[in-house]
Amino acid sequence: MHIISLIPNSITDLMYRYFLLGILAIALTGCTQESSTNKNLIAPIKAIQYLVVDSQNIQPQRQLSGYLRPTKSAELSFKVAGQLTKLNVKTGEKVTLGQAIASIDDTPFQYKLAQAKAELASANAGFKERSENYQRQQLIFNQQLINKNAIDKAQAEFEQAQSLVALAQAKLSLSQRDLHHTILRAPFDGMITRREIEQFEEVTSRQVIIEIQDKSHLEVTFLVPSTLITDIKLKDDILLNIPTVNYANQRAKISKIGMESNMRGAYPVSAELENVHPNIHPGMAADVFIKTQQSSRGIILPESAVMIAANGAEQVFVFSKETKQVIARTITSRLLNANQLLITSGLQAKEIVCSAGAEFLSDGQQVTLYKAAH
DSSP: SSSSGSSSSSHHHHHHHHHHHHHHHHHHHHHHHHHHHHHHHHHHHHHOOOOEEEEEOOEEEEEEEEEEEOOOOOOEEESEEEEEEOOOOOTTEEEEETOEEEEEEHHHHHHHHHHHHHHHHHHHHHHHHHHHHHHHHHHHHHHTSOOHHHHHHHHHHHHHHHHHHHHHHHHHHHHHHHHHTTEEOOOOEEEEEEEEOOOTTTTTTTOOEEEETTTTSSSEEEEEEEGGGGGGOOOOEEEEEGGGGEEEEEEEEEEESSSSOOOTTEEEEEEEEOOOOTTTTTOOOOEEEOSSSEEEEEEEOOOOOGOOOSSOEEEEEEEETTTEEEEEEEEEEESSSSEEEEEESSSTOOOOEESSOOGGTTTTEEEEEEEOOO
């Protein structure tokens, strides 16, 4: 009799299952450890873009705040009152120089023009009669057939008739002008940015009807401190950064420099943009960078090389030739222009700094220096 036969079949089956499960667990553990080990062995070493920093000449730039506005902008109104009969444009519509935008009922002005023409005709007729009478009185007076009082009366009537003609001509000119002003026309090429009234409403003279702007030509307006106003002059080139649309290094040329400062001693300055991108609109804020006359030396880094650590400090990654690792280094800096920083502490000349992708590195990470293919 074998010993195994003394064990119940159910117990034998249970022990056999536990035995198989144990072997399977050991096998899986070994595979996991081997897989993890292989993963560490084949992890690639990251190649970083870099630059060797050095001290260089710096012409400091000051950053100022401004806003964009059109070089041409106008609030249009009628110079006469009346009922608005035509409104030919909508907000956002483009118009051209001289295009009819709106008009008011011209019937009363047509009547006034006809009345002025009639008054001028009457005045001319009266002037002709008084002029002929004055000429006759002069001939008679020269023959000494009438006295001085008669010729003086004829002359006074002639001059009065002459004044009435001048007055009638002035009324006619005013009537013609008023009739011309019943049509509102675009003073320049531009876009309708605001409409204040609807068709068939009564309007008064000087009441704003439409606002028009030339959005194809923009300027940035900003205030320059009195300590810097001597550093700029007309037609100087400056750089702009427009954060709203993430446009940097937009070029502009100084077009106006105010001669009077505000209460804080700052002067208003305007600069016209050289190229206006379709996404740039009036009213957007702009960072303005102007060069100053003072120069110095220092280390300059692109903004992409500097990241903000968890504690809020500025940080760069410096490459160690000995360990082939990048070491996190705390620095301080100040903005030099739209995309460059002047390093004020934390770096020395000839050090190798990661110039891009710093946010994907960690302190002590092993890396290589990227070499572009030739």
